[in-house]
Every structure is written in C-alpha cells, then in structure tokens.
Amino acid sequence: MKAIGVVRSRPGGLVQPGQSGAVAEVVIDRSLAVALDGLDDFSHIIVVYWMHQAAPDGLSLKVHPHGRREYPLVGLFATRSPYRPNPVGVVMVRLIERRKNILVVEGLDALNGTPVIDIKPYIPQGDSVADAAVPPWIGEYYRVNRKLREIYRRLVDCYGPQHWWPADGPFEMMVGAILTQSAAWRNVEKAIANLRAGRLLLPQALRRLPTAELAGLIRPCGYYNAKALKLKYLAQWLGEACGDDLEKLFAVDTAALRRELLSVHGVGEETADSILLYAAKKPVFVIDAYTRRIIDRLGMTPRAKGYAAYQSFFMDNLPADCGMFQEYHALLVRLAKEVCRRRPLCRSCCLGDICPSRTGCWA
Numbered sequence: 254m255k256a257i258g259v260v261r262s263r264p265g266g267l268v269q270p271g272q273s274g275a276v277a278e279v280v281i282d283r284s285l286a287v288a289l290d291g292l293d294d295f296s297h298i299i300v301v302y303w304m305h306q307a308a309p310d311g312l313s314l315k316v317h318p319h320g321r322r323e324y325p326l327v328g329l330f331a332t333r334s335p336y337r338p339n340p341v342g343v344v345m346v347r348l349i350e351r352r353k354n355i356l357v358v359e360g361l362d363a364l365n366g367t368p369v370i371d372i373k374p375y376i377p378q379g380d381s382v383a384d385a386a387v388p389p390w391i392g393e394y395y396r397v398n399r400k401l402r403e404i405y406r407r408l409v410d411c412y413g414p415q416h417w418w419p420a421d422g423p424f425e426m427m428v429g430a431i432l433t434q435s436a437a438w439r440n441v442e443k444a445i446a447n448l449r450a451g452r453l454l455l456p457q458a459l460r461r462l463p464t465a466e467l468a469g470l471i472r473p474c475g476y477y478n479a480k481a482l483k484l485k486y487l488a489q490w491l492g493e494a495c496g497d498d499l500e501k502l503f504a505v506d507t508a509a510l511r512r513e514l515l516s517v518h519g520v521g522e523e524t525a526d527s528i529l530l531y532a533a534k535k536p537v538f539v540i541d542a543y544t545r546r547i548i549d550r551l552g553m554t555p556r557a558k559g560y561a562a563y564q565s566f567f568m569d570n571l572p573a574d575c576g577m578f579q580e581y582h583a584l585l586v587r588l589a590k591e592v593c594r595r596r597p598l599c600r601s602c603c604l605g606d607i608c609p610s611r612t613g614c615w616a
C-alpha cells in the first residue's frame with residue numbers, strides 16, 4: 254500500500270467561520286490526477302487516510318468512546334478511535350472544488366501532512382442506510398456535537414469573525430495574556446502601549462528592565478507589582494527554555510508545552526491555554542468564567558467539575574481545529590460581555606430559542 258496524496262491544511266488559515274468543518278486540500282500525486290476525472294460531478298466524497306501521528310504507548314482493546322468515562326467501555330472496533338492496529342481513518346466530506354490534482358473539501362478533520370490512501374465517490378443510494386441502529390452513546394455524542402456547532406454558527410452569523418488575539422506577534426500576545434488577568438482589555442492596551450513606546454516588547458528587554466520600572470509602566474492594568482513579577486518570570490523562562498526562539502518553543506508537542514507553561518510563575522490554565530491557542534496556534538480550547546457561565550445557562554454543564562471537564566466538553570465534541578477554537582472562544586467572550594451578562598439580556602440573544610435559561614419575553 255502507498256499514499257496517493259496528502260492532506261494540506263493550515264491551522265486557523267483555511268477555516269471558514271460558520272462552516273461545519275475545516276476546509277482543507279487533498280493534494281493527489283500528479284501522476285494520478287487523471288484518475289480524478291468525473292469526481293467533481295459528486296457533491297461528497299469519501300477520503301481514506303492514514304492517521305500517521307496516532308501512536309499510543311500501548312493498544313487498548315476496550316475504550317470509552319471519545320475518552321469520555323460517562324460512555325460505556327466498549328471494544329475498540331465499536332469505536333472510531335484513532336488508536337487501532339491499523340490507524341486508518343475514513344470520512345465523508347463535501348467536495349467544494351477540484352483543481353487539477355487538488356481537491357478542496359469541507360469537513361476533513363485530519364492533520365496537516367496526513368497521508369491519503371484512497372478516494373471514493375459518496376453514493377447515497379448505496380452508502381446510506383435508512384434503518385441503521387446505533388448504541389445510545391452515539392446519539393448523545395452527536396446531539397452535543399450538533400448543538401456546539403449550531404451555537405458557533407449562530408455566533409459567527411451574529412458577530413462575524415473576531416480576529417483574536419489582538420497582538421503584534423506571539424511575544425506581545427503572551428504579555429497580553431498575563432496582563433489581562435483580572436483586567437479589562439482597554440486597560441491592558443494602555444499598559445502594552447507603554448511597553449511598546451519603550452521598545453520593551455522583547456523578552457531580553459524585559460529581563461534587563463528593573464521590576465519596579467516595569468510595574469510603573471503596566472500600572473493601568475492593575476495588580477501591577479504582581480504582574481511585573483510574572484512578566485519577569487516569563488521572560489526569564491523564555492531565555493532558558495528556548496533562547497527566546499519562540500518558533501523553536503512552539504514546535505514542542507502540545508501536552509509537553511502546556512506542562513512547561515504551567516510551571517512558570519503566574520501562568521495558570523487559562524493563560525497557558527490562551528498562549529497555546531493564540532501564540533503557538535495549537536488546537537486547545539480556552540475556558541474562562543464567561544464560557545462556563547454560557548455553557549451552564551445553556552444547560553450543557555459537564556458532569557465532572559473544574560476547568561478540565563469544561564475543556565474536554567469542547568475538545569471531545571468538536572474537531573481539533575485551531576481556527577475554529579480561536580473564533581469560538583472570542584465569540585463566547587463577546588456574547589458574555591454584550592448579552593449573556595451577569596444579568597442577561599436574553600431578548601437580544603441569538604441563542605435565545607435554544608437556551609433553557611432565557612428570561613423575560615424572548616422573541
């Protein structure tokens with residue numbers, strides 16, 4: 254068996270807000286391009302691919318679907334887990350267009366560089382079954398999955414792309430992630446403007462700057478003494494961990510980088526995940542108080558408590574799509590600030606008809 258092509262996707266780059274999945278390209282070997290003739294008469298195709306990065310330490314023959322303990326323990330072959338003896342993925346996607354040997358598709362949640370081993374047309378007369386039976390957990394999974402996608406679609410329709418994180422480069426983003434702790438963004442902007450004016454938005458510049466002077470510059474965003482110390486620790490860590498080379502730092506595996514970030518004084522889970530998502534462009538969902546409030550009001554509170562449970566709720570039910578996660582988080586913040594406030598303005602909410610907590614006369 255040999256690959257016939259490769260998946261080409263850019264995290265955050267090709268995602269179209271509001272679409273149900275990431276837009277990616279399947280680049281077929283040029284020598285096989287003629288074998289695609291006629292495929293563009295089909296609206297949907299089946300992509301068979303090799304999940305080359307699915308490399309578990311050991312193989313479990315019984316698993317909880319999607320890693321969720323509330324789902325029953327079932328045999329590996331009763332799931333779509335990528336960790337299987339032959340990590341073959343099969344997905345039906347929408348064919349947007351064919352350009353010679355390139356297929357532009359929507360809904361292919363495969364990593365950039367994934368080898369593709371076959372392409373088939375989707376034929377509803379033969380490939381769909383009207384009376385197929387599935388276990389109850391499948392229904393629960395797709396119910397949540399559909400609702401999360403519907404919420405995203407409505408937020409995009411209502412507010413449009415948010416273009417987060419507003420920063421000039423990844424280091425400025427990291428600084429902003431610390432400064433925004435318990436602070437309004439307009440005040441963070443003033444502090445960042447002070448640092449920019451002093452040409453201090455560089456790790457080495459922050460290392461050299463006396464802490465008291467740094468505290469004075471970031472005073473507008475509050476807790477300035479504590480935050481000055483946090484920035485000094487961050488700059489110190491960057492020098493030691495990667496010689497201030499952020500590209501090298503962000504090449505590290507997501508779980509290891511998260512552990513490293515959490516070891517830095519002043520970096521908690523929300524800050525670490527913001528840095529992973531917006532600076533390192535890793536598909537990690539950021540949880541904050543706004544997100545919890547909205548999810549709780551929508552009647553979707555996870556069964557377990559805490560940050561990790563809310564994060565898993567999103568990450569287990571949505572494709573690992575960095576661009577979508579960036580927009581989704583930014584849109585939830587916008588909704589919480591403008592409408593789903595402590596005292597919610599449900600009459601102006603685009604989620605009103607699907608929210609069990611809506612108050613007042615909603616229309």
Ligand code: SF4
Pocket residue numbers: 547550551592593594597598599600602603604605608609610611612
């Ligand atoms: S309907 Fe009201 S409570 Fe529900 S998400 Fe919207 S603003 Fe929040």
